Amino acid sequence: MRVSVQKTIVMVGMMGAGKTAVGRAVAARLYVPFLDSDAEIVDAAHMSIPEIFERDGEAFFRAREYEVIARLLETERAVLSTGGGAFLTEQNRSLITEKGVSVWLDADLDLLWSRVKGKNTRPLLRTDDPRGTLEKIHADRVPFYAQADIAVKADPDYTIEEMAERVIDGLLARPDVLETRDAD
Numbered sequence: 001m002r003v004s005v006q007k008t009i010v011m012v013g014m015m016g017a018g019k020t021a022v023g024r025a026v027a028a029r030l031y032v033p034f035l036d037s038d039a040e041i042v043d044a045a046h047m048s049i050p051e052i053f054e055r056d057g058e059a060f061f062r063a064r065e066y067e068v069i070a071r072l073l074e075t076e077r078a079v080l081s082t083g084g085g086a087f088l089t090e091q092n093r094s095l096i097t098e099k100g101v102s103v104w105l106d107a108d109l110d111l112l113w114s115r116v117k118g119k120n121t122r123p124l125l126r127t128d129d130p131r132g133t134l135e136k137i138h139a140d141r142v143p144f145y146a147q148a149d150i151a152v153k154a155d156p157d158y159t160i161e162e163m164a165e166r167v168i169d170g171l172l173a174r175p176d177v178l179e180t181r182d183a184d
Helices: 019-030 037-045 049-056 058-073 090-099 109-116 130-145 160-172
Strands: 002-005 008-012 034-036 079-081 100-106 150-153 178-181
Touching: 008 019, 008 058, 008 090, 019 034, 019 079, 019 160, 034 037, 037 049, 037 058, 037 079, 049 058, 058 079, 058 090, 090 100, 100 160, 109 130, 150 160, 160 178
Parallel strands: 008 079, 008 100, 034 079, 100 150
Antiparallel strands: 002 178
16 A cells, blocks of 8 residues: 655644654655754754744744745645644644644653753743743643644654654545555
């Protein structure tokens, strides 16, 4: 059986959910490019995301994020990893729903914390209580992520490959996204 990707698969979820790692694995298994909206923004700005946040603010970053996601959704079919805040705005959710399919990597707070604690690459967690901040961000964002087309529950015991398999299983239920056909 061969699979043809009909729409760009957009990975959404919290920081630390595995959007990049799992997204890369899904892209490799489906033989499509892997794209990362945050990496594209960093390349265009010649600055890190924390530097963009510090210099220009979150609103500026979110505007560039929308522009980059819109451009990437117009390219060839791919797997696109987005930043943790990308799916929060109605504008981005509508764009992703219209042009692609959203996949929420639903990781619980303990799993997320185990992956992001001690890292200085998360500007939103640069607070006196990073775990408390993560908890609040998680609670605020889950209702938005829950609007994704497909939700895949993350488990700390799953490997990246096992998570990728679960994502693909979810996508196979959507013939508008993954079209299956017999091998030639």
